Amino acid sequence: MRNAASSAPGPGLRSPLARISRVDGRARTHATEPGMSLIARVRLLVVVLALTGLCGALAISLPAQRDALHAQMSAHDRDTVTLLALLIGHGMPEQAALVETADGLIANGHYREILVRSDGRLVIEHRDATQPRVPVWFTRALALQVQPSVATLHRDDQPAASVAVASDASASIERLWRETRALTLWFAIGALLTCVALGPLLRRLLRPLDAVRAQADALVERRFTQVATPGTVDFVPLIDAMNTLARRAEQRIAADAERIEALDHLVAHDELTGLPNRPRFLELLDAALELDEGSRARRGSLAVLRVADLAGLNRSLGRNGADKLLVDIAARLRGVAAAAPGRVAARLNGSDFVVLAPDLKRPKKLTDEITHAISALRALHGDGLMHRLPVGAAEYATGEPRARLLARLDGALAASEHTGWGDARIVDDDSVLPARTDLAGWRDALLAALDRDQVRLELFPVLSTRGALLYMEGPTRVLIDDLWYGADAFVPWAERLGLTPRLDLAALRLGLKRIDEERVPVGIHVSATSMREAGFVDALRGELQAHPDAAARLWLELPEQGVVRDLAAFRALCLATRPFGCRIGIEHAGREFGQLGGLHDVGLNYIKIDAGFIGNLAANQDKRDFVVRICDLGHAIGLQVIAEGVDHADDLAALGEIGVDGVTGSAVRLPEAEQP
Missing domain, CATH: 3.20.20.450 (EAL domain)
Structure with a gap:
């Protein structure tokens, strides 16, 4: 229906551009779930960089320290084996003395094993099977292995004895493990402190982006704000672009609003006279005829004035003269409508004008006001004017169907036209039908x-x-x-x-x-x-x-x-x-x-x-x-x-x-x- x-048209006409901005806002219902924040990404990057730096530091320092320790222990083994060889070479001491010497070396020099052979038999064998207190994977990854240093003694150009010494690397491996743990801890503490400090720092740096987001939300709500230029030069182009967009959108919507407002008035009003046109008047008439439930019917008056033979007037007065007559009539009827609140004057079509007066229960009073107002035009357009302006009027009651009221009003206008003298005619009050009120x-x-x-x-x-x-x-x-x-x-x-x-x-x-x-x-x-x-x-x-x-x-x-x-x-x-x-x-x-x-x-x-x-x-x-x-x-x-x-x-x-x-x-x- x-x-x-x-x-x-009504006074609520609004710009489609403004409405589309709201539609754009609704279109975000299809947006994906938010991902990782920028701060979280930067913190993750810091952790990755810290791990990369730690791995790089360990990859460089551990092999270097391992090689240095290997060289140090090899030299230490050579010195020890030379000392034992000299002791044996200056005269084979008693085996007990050699064992005592070997025990002292092992106790003070961290040797893994000392072996002394004489005439093909093992004279001294001392081994220390101590394992370093470090993870096995670290020992395997370090791969610190020291080969025994061996010295051979000759007698009559024949091998008489041999001495083998190998240093114990457990202490060195444990020291390297402690240094590795300390380095890892320092990297972890540094990364943690950096991540903690990055939060406030990045939030401060990203404040311009928060302002831009608020500016975008304001644009959706048709509020046009400007963001101050930030100190971070990287954000300046973005801020300038958004400020320019906001200014242009404000100017565009303001221009559209003015244009739509003008169009709203144009759609709802007659272009020549400025009076409300037929669709707008019918809206107002429907509102006047509406009967509130439980309330008593209200009565008012409605009158229509017709410019008879408008085509003939166009020929006799010319287009401009006829238009001036219509404008003058509209001005007089506008004055009648302005005499009391709630009254409306409108132009129904080219030749018909109408005045709605909810405050007047007697149509005769309304027709008298209209006739008096129009009579002032005789001096401008001649005494014969009134014969060309028939007026019909009717009383109405709230709840009466609009079609029936307008039909009664047409009958009154036809009766006025029939007299040919411009006399106002009022439809019989009995024709106000209460059956549908x-x-x-x-x-x-x-x-x-x-x-x-x-x-x-x-x-x-x-x-x-x-x-x-x-x-x-x-x-x-x-x-x-x-x-x-x-x-x-x-x-x-x-x-x-x-x-x-x-x-x-x-x-x-x-x-x-x-x-x-x-x-x-x-x-x-x-x-x-x-x-x-x-x-x-x-x-x-x-x-x-x-x-x-x-x-x-x-x-x-x-x-x-x-x-x-x-x-x-x-x-x-x-x-x-x-x-x-x-x-x-x-x-x-x-x-x-x-x-x-x-x-x-x-x-x-x-x-x-x-x-x-x-x-x-x-x-x-x-x-x-x-x-x-x-x-x-x-x-x-x-x-x-x-x-x-x-x-x-x-x-x-x-x-x-x-x-x-x-x-x-x-x-x-x-x-x-x-x-x-």
Whole structure:
């Protein structure tokens, strides 16, 4: 279903660029898990460097110390073996004396073994099997082996005795092990102290990056901050680039905001007179007619003024003269509206102006004020002017259907035109129908229509810009009191009564039936209220399962404003319908389009640009640029872009040049060959 009033532009128009910045923020849901921090990486690097340095130091120092010890012990062994050889050579002492000498050497000189042979027999053998108190792997890795030093004594040129001495390396190996442990400990302490000190130091050095991150978060939230230039020169290019980006984004969004604000006013107001236009006035009228539950009906007055034979005035006064007349009339009516709070003056179309006065219960008072204000224009435009300005007025009560009120007002205007003298006519107060001025009346009427299947679809074509049929759009109509009411009349009441899910399901069944019968794609309007009902989504899935072939040709569209208010419910609806091949779209789009960029991945297929952006597009460059931007953004995320409310042929041609994918409106006609 569609609420026509929701298509009118409102004061909440916001820049799509600003919305996209928020979408960019939502896109981070796909980011990977955070990895190791920079401080942890640097600390790991310090540990690796410390281990590398330790291994390098040990690889250089241990072999050098081992070789030095080997040379020292070899020299020590040679001296000892020479001493023993001299003792023996000056006269073979007693064996007891030699043993005593060997024991002394071993006790004081750390010898592993001393062997003395004489005449082929072993005279002295002393061995020390002490093992170094170090890990076996260290001993093996050090590989410190000292070969025994041997001296041979001759007698009559014949070998008489031999002496062999080998130093004990255990003490040296233990000393090297202690030095290695001390070196390792110092490296570990140094690495630990460095890692501890790196934390505060790096945090201090990386403060500019924290500021940049805060600046980026502020950009997402549309806050534009500047970061001071840091002392670390490596960060200066990054800081300068981010500051430049923030300044440019601020300037761009400020310019867009001004442009969108101007476009918002332009879309909601008449370009010539500056008064609110028809869509904007209908929004205000709907708000005035709304009846709060439990409150008494309020009454007010509504008057319409028509510039009769405007085409003739254009010919007689010229374009500029006719425009001046319209501007003068608008100024006088604006003065009438400014006389009391809550009043509104608007221009409905080229020749019709309207004044809403909630403060006046008697329409006669309003018509008198209008007639008095307009009479001041006689001096400017001639005495015959009043005959060209018929005025009709009506009393209204809150809760009265807008369509019925406007029909009564048209009757009053027709009566005023019929007199030909510019006299105001007021519709009979008895025609204010109270039967539908409360919730109970609308509940009975809507339930009766649903029970009697008095619901229908009024189909309108949606064509591609080349004229091919995309689908038949089917707004819902409900029969009440022998009148077919459009969605703008009954949807507000149905939402308050909780009946929109039933009405939407009834429209869905009619659409699926039409598809099954005629094999033509049909588009159904779904209200945001129904979307949020879990039971509705389940019932919708059941209907689609019952008509799988028709479901593949079904187009479902929801109002942009309702979707933006509950993106989670819209995602759930998209996920529920995606298996059936339905096409999901958003109607009345444009004001909140930036928030919809992240929805194409759940099944969003198309958007329909609000009619407020389409009217008079061919002659309005601001509107044209805005629609071009919407098309570019929509196509960038793979969406079809359709323009709604195309009422003029020149706008239709301009939309084809812009690059929209489809159009609908009174200027769009289905070729006979395509008619279902």
